[in-house]
Amino acid sequence: MATIDADNRREIARLPSRPISLEDRYDPPANFLEIEVLNPETHGFGNKRYTDYEIRMRTNLPVFRLKECSVRRRYSDFEWLRKELERDSKIVVPSLPSKAWQRQVPAFLRRDDGIFEDEFIEERRKGLEQFINKVAGHPLAQNERSLHVFLQDTTIDHDKYVPGKVRNS
Amino acid sequence: MSMQKAVDNNRSSNAGLSMDNQEKLLADALQNVRQHAFAMKRVLDQQSVMEGLKHAANMLGELRTSLLSPKNYYELHVVVVEELHHLELYLTDEFEHGRGSHDLYEVVQYAGNIVPRLYLLITIGHVYIRANELPRREVLRDLVEMCRGVQHPLRGLFLRNYLLQCVKSLLPDTEEENQEASKTGTILDSLDFILLNFSEMNKLWVRMQYQGHTRDLQRREQERRELRILVGTNLVRLSELECVNVERYKTIVLPKIMEQVVSCRDSIAQEYLMECIIQVFPDEYHLNTLNEFLKACRELSASVNIRNILISLIDRLTAYSTRDGSQQNIPENIQLFDIFSEQIAEVVKSRINMPPEDIVALQSALLNLSLKCYRDQFEYGNKVLENTRKIFDNIALDTQVQTGTPAAKELVKMLKIPIDCYDILDVLKLNHYKLVLQLLSYRERHTVCMYIINSILDKETIIPTAEQVTQLFELLLTLIIDQTDSALETSRQTITNEDFVEEQNLVARLYNNFQAPNDPDQQYHIIKICQDTFKNGGLERMRFTYPPIIMQAYALTFRYKNIREQDEKWEKKCQKLFQLCNQLINTLTKLETNDLPLRLYLQGALAASEIGSENAETIAYEFFSQAYTLYEEQAGDTRAQSASLTLLIGTLEKVTCFAEENHSTLRQSLTQAATRLVKRPDQVRTLLLCTHLFWSAQRLNESTQKSEQVHDNEKVLACLKKATKLTTQIMDQSVQVQLYNELLNTYIYFFNQNLPDIDITLLNSLIEKLQNEMSKISSNENDEFIRNQIQKTFDYLRQQSQLEKFQGLQINN
Numbered sequence: 001m002a003t004i005d006a007d008n009r010r011e012i013a014r015l016p017s018r019p020i021s022l023e024d025r026y027d028p029p030a031n032f033l034e035i036e037v038l039n040p041e042t043h044g045f046g047n048k049r050y051t052d053y054e055i056r057m058r059t060n061l062p063v064f065r066l067k068e069c070s071v072r073r074r075y076s077d078f079e080w081l082r083k084e085l086e087r088d089s090k091i092v093v094p095s096l097p098s099k100a101w102q103r104q105v106p107a108f109l110r111r112d113d114g115i116f117e118d119e120f121i122e123e124r125r126k127g128l129e130q131f132i133n134k135v136a137g138h139p140l141a142q143n144e145r146s147l148h149v150f151l152q153d154t155t156i157d158h159d160k161y162v163p164g165k166v167r168n169s
Numbered sequence: 170m171s172m173q174k175a176v177d178n179n180r181s182s183n184a185g186l187s188m189d190n191q192e193k194l195l196a197d198a199l200q201n202v203r204q205h206a207f208a209m210k211r212v213l214d215q216q217s218v219m220e221g222l223k224h225a226a227n228m229l230g231e232l233r234t235s236l237l238s239p240k241n242y243y244e245l246h247v248v249v250v251e252e253l254h255h256l257e258l259y260l261t262d263e264f265e266h267g268r269g270s271h272d273l274y275e276v277v278q279y280a281g282n283i284v285p286r287l288y289l290l291i292t293i294g295h296v297y298i299r300a301n302e303l304p305r306r307e308v309l310r311d312l313v314e315m316c317r318g319v320q321h322p323l324r325g326l327f328l329r330n331y332l333l334q335c336v337k338s339l340l341p342d343t344e345e346e347n348q349e350a351s352k353t354g355t356i357l358d359s360l361d362f363i364l365l366n367f368s369e370m371n372k373l374w375v376r377m378q379y380q381g382h383t384r385d386l387q388r389r390e391q392e393r394r395e396l397r398i399l400v401g402t403n404l405v406r407l408s409e410l411e412c413v414n415v416e417r418y419k420t421i422v423l424p425k426i427m428e429q430v431v432s433c434r435d436s437i438a439q440e441y442l443m444e445c446i447i448q449v450f451p452d453e454y455h456l457n458t459l460n461e462f463l464k465a466c467r468e469l470s471a472s473v474n475i476r477n478i479l480i481s482l483i484d485r486l487t488a489y490s491t492r493d494g495s496q497q498n499i500p501e502n503i504q505l506f507d508i509f510s511e512q513i514a515e516v517v518k519s520r521i522n523m524p525p526e527d528i529v530a531l532q533s534a535l536l537n538l539s540l541k542c543y544r545d546q547f548e549y550g551n552k553v554l555e556n557t558r559k560i561f562d563n564i565a566l567d568t569q570v571q572t573g574t575p576a577a578k579e580l581v582k583m584l585k586i587p588i589d590c591y592d593i594l595d596v597l598k599l600n601h602y603k604l605v606l607q608l609l610s611y612r613e614r615h616t617v618c619m620y621i622i623n624s625i626l627d628k629e630t631i632i633p634t635a636e637q638v639t640q641l642f643e644l645l646l647t648l649i650i651d652q653t654d655s656a657l658e659t660s661r662q663t664i665t666n667e668d669f670v671e672e673q674n675l676v677a678r679l680y681n682n683f684q685a686p687n688d689p690d691q692q693y694h695i696i697k698i699c700q701d702t703f704k705n706g707g708l709e710r711m712r713f714t715y716p717p718i719i720m721q722a723y724a725l726t727f728r729y730k731n732i733r734e735q736d737e738k739w740e741k742k743c744q745k746l747f748q749l750c751n752q753l754i755n756t757l758t759k760l761e762t763n764d765l766p767l768r769l770y771l772q773g774a775l776a777a778s779e780i781g782s783e784n785a786e787t788i789a790y791e792f793f794s795q796a797y798t799l800y801e802e803q804a805g806d807t808r809a810q811s812a813s814l815t816l817l818i819g820t821l822e823k824v825t826c827f828a829e830e831n832h833s834t835l836r837q838s839l840t841q842a843a844t845r846l847v848k849r850p851d852q853v854r855t856l857l858l859c860t861h862l863f864w865s866a867q868r869l870n871e872s873t874q875k876s877e878q879v880h881d882n883e884k885v886l887a888c889l890k891k892a893t894k895l896t897t898q899i900m901d902q903s904v905q906v907q908l909y910n911e912l913l914n915t916y917i918y919f920f921n922q923n924l925p926d927i928d929i930t931l932l933n934s935l936i937e938k939l940q941n942e943m944s945k946i947s948s949n950e951n952d953e954f955i956r957n958q959i960q961k962t963f964d965y966l967r968q969q970s971q972l973e974k975f976q977g978l979q980i981n982n
Binding site: 025 | 314379383428432433434435
């Protein structure tokens with residue numbers, strides 16, 4: 001019988017295990033990471049308009065300095081992040097939602113509002129949310145300073161920024 | 170790794186969530202299950218165990234899904250377990266016939282995926298233990314540990330639940346090992362098994378809340394609540410083991426459970442599990458572990474609703490102690506009241522944000538405990554009431570609790586408890602009761618007071634002393650006098666407001682319960698107290714509250730008369746009572762209805778007459794003339810006047826204490842009043858009544874001090890003649906005929922009384938007149954009544970015509 005022979009057959013004997021502590025039993029899991037892309041807002045007038053989104057993040061991963069933060073980013077910031085990660089990290093970075101060149105044709109040639117159409121903005125928002133969640137969850141991306149700057153600095157200061165790695169704090 | 174799990178969570182929760190999607194997934198899964206089950210049964214019929222196991226494993230594969238909601242997973246689980254039962258039966262059957270395979274326990278462990286593997290292992294283990302193929306203790310230990318392999322909360326919970334159900338009858342429940350078979354295990358092994366299963370299930374259950382996006386937290390919490398019975402079943406199973414005694418419960422079971430409950434710091438789990446413990450284990454266990462349990466309560470997380478847990482426990486122990494009607498179930502060394510009182514204070518101290526209504530609810534439960542378990546020791550109940558008042562004084566001194574708030578509601582509930590438990594005489598012994606009552610605003614005080622009165626009336630409690638009446642009125646002050654905080658209510662206190670009428674009627678009814686059975690002086694005392702209290706209530710209230718006092722006072726005079734042998738002061742006391750009534754009725758005359766005071770005066774006159782005390786005549790005359798004055802004030806209202814006059818005449822006919830002088834004055838006045846009534850028919854009818862004043866009414870003969878009937882023939886005849894004359898002047902034919910009939914009846918009466926001058930001839934002439942007049946009335950329905958009346962008179966006469974007295978009566982059809 002399998003149960004009794006365990007004493008004689010060490011290769012199928014049960015491994016000794018330490019009982020898990022009460023904290024480990026009931027604490028919330030240490031892999032919590034939620035990023036939402038919300039509240040698109042279009043700023044400026046006429047030709048000088050642009051849309052940005054709120055990036056709200058909650059986490060308990062130790063590698064992130066802030067456990068909760070909220071910043072505003074625009075599409076070009078996402079492009080910058082993607083470029084940095086592609087160059088510096090070893091991961092295959094997922095693609096962004098499309099640049100939508102068609103929609104950027106001058107206003108008088110289009111029947112609608114181009115890239116400021118509500119439907120389009122919503123599509124883009126969903127795509128950006130998918131993108132950032134995939135990226136931020138990857139351990140190798142979590143080591144890149146660009147990701148931390150993108151998620152947790154109020155503004156991305158391109159003058160001061162120096163690429164680099166982040167270790168566990 | 171962590172990325173994948175986090176992403177999977179999001180994906181799975183988004184994909185499977187919509188209702189239609191869930192329905193389809195479940196339907197598909199169920200169909201697959203049935204197909205595999207069918208195949209399994211078919212090959213088992215052909216005795217292929219291995220094939221059967223393979224199909225079973227496929228079927229169990231459906232339980233690997235992450236896409237179903239807990240409710241739907243449960244439905245799937247139920248069906249799968251049902252089908253698995255066939256496998257179990259088949260294998261058991263094989264073993265019973267000596268055909269069982271001996272290596273299945275090892276074979277099923279080769280199943281590729283862990284969920285089917287473990288379900289099969291549990292099933293086989295169950296069969297093998299029953300068939301004595303494998304030692305029980307080893308297998309049970311093995312199974313409960315191997316289930317650790319499934320860490321997914323939903324799947325793990327259902328798997329361990331299946332384990333628990335399967336081993337239900339297999340758990341060893343003996344002190345020592347069975348000598349015949351080896352390694353069967355003892356109660357201690359069972360405890361280990363269940364406690365381990367419980368702690369693992371609790372862990373998984375708590376972990377459920379982290380599975381998915383924070384925005385879905387509410388839904389997950391609801392789903393967790395739906396699954397709580399899975400965890401609770403472990404506790405139920407523990408309670409079913411017979412070898413668990415108070416000692417083991419205290420040293421092994423409760424501490425282990427508490428360890429998990431306290432350290433999980435999850436309010437859903439804590440609330441449920443604490444309640445579960447209270448409900449599932451017997452009361453003796455709770456009695457012996459009170460301190461441990463209550464200490465654990467203090468350590469629960471701050472958002473747990475501790476009020477319900479404590480109240481549940483207190484109520485349960487209260488019920489236990491008063492079961493079988495005795496209070497002896499609690500051993501002497503356990504001072505329930507002190508323990509709970511102390512612990513509640515600790516809990517309240519440690520939770521600074523506890524809302525006042527929760528604190529009151531706790532005090533209510535404690536009050537319930539003290540009243541039921543320590544019935545005759547009022548100091549416990551008093552203490553609770555005092556503490557409650559102190560709590561509110563600490564929040565805001567001398568401020569009322571706002572009406573309609575939960576705190577006010579709880580206070581009302583609390584105040585009802587002593588009323589239900591005790592009768593009012595014992596409640597009055599709780600002298601801090603009124604302290605708590607004063608905390609409430611008008612509407613709640615009103616509710617409590619009504620409740621108190623209703624309770625007294627329902628229980629028919631008699632309140633025998635003036636002191637107790639005073640104490641009771643202190644409590645009921647809200648209903649008796651205008652309250653400073655009832656501005657809105659005061660404007661509605663008129664007889665047109667039904668609620669007000671109902672309320673005051675109840676207060677008035679309370680009167681009947683104030684009885685000092687053997688002590689008339691005490692009763693007098695009570696009456697005085699009532700008067701002193703009610704006179705502050707305002708005229709509208711007096712309308713209701715004074716009449717009972719007055720009637721009781723009259724009744725008391727009769728009591729005094731009955732004991733006149735023992736009490737030489739009885740006449741003076743009666744005098745005082747009548748004076749009191751005079752005063753009270755006088756106050757009532759300020760109300761708009763004259764009917765009530767008039768009747769009360771007449772009742773007083775009658776009472777005085779019956780008593781026959783030394784001042785009876787003066788008193789009766791005074792009352793009578795007051796009544797007459799009230800009658801005169803009714804000048805505008807013909808119908809009221811006529812009714813009042815009738816009352817006056819009727820009363821005078823019964824009053825026997827007037828001497829001739831007073832009596833004749835009254836006779837004259839009333840007769841004249843009769844002729845002064847406005848409407849002729851009223852005049853006639855009332856005059857006919859007056860005839861009795863001159864005949865059967867009694868007056869006091871001064872020389873003999875006895876009452877005798879007036880028997881004034883002349884005056885009687887005069888009245889009759891006058892009445893006849895007035896009748897002839899009536900224009901309405903039907904009314905006239907009716908009155909002729911009434912006249913005839915009166916004449917017949919006096920004929921029977923042998924009044925001189927009324928003889929047969931007179932009767933005959935009247936009969937003839939009536940018969941002539943009868944033809945004048947119409948034959949329609951309205952006059953049907955009159956015709957019937959007349960017919961009745963004639964029938965009577967016909968009957969009487971046989972008698973000698975009625976010789977010569979001429980009556981024909």
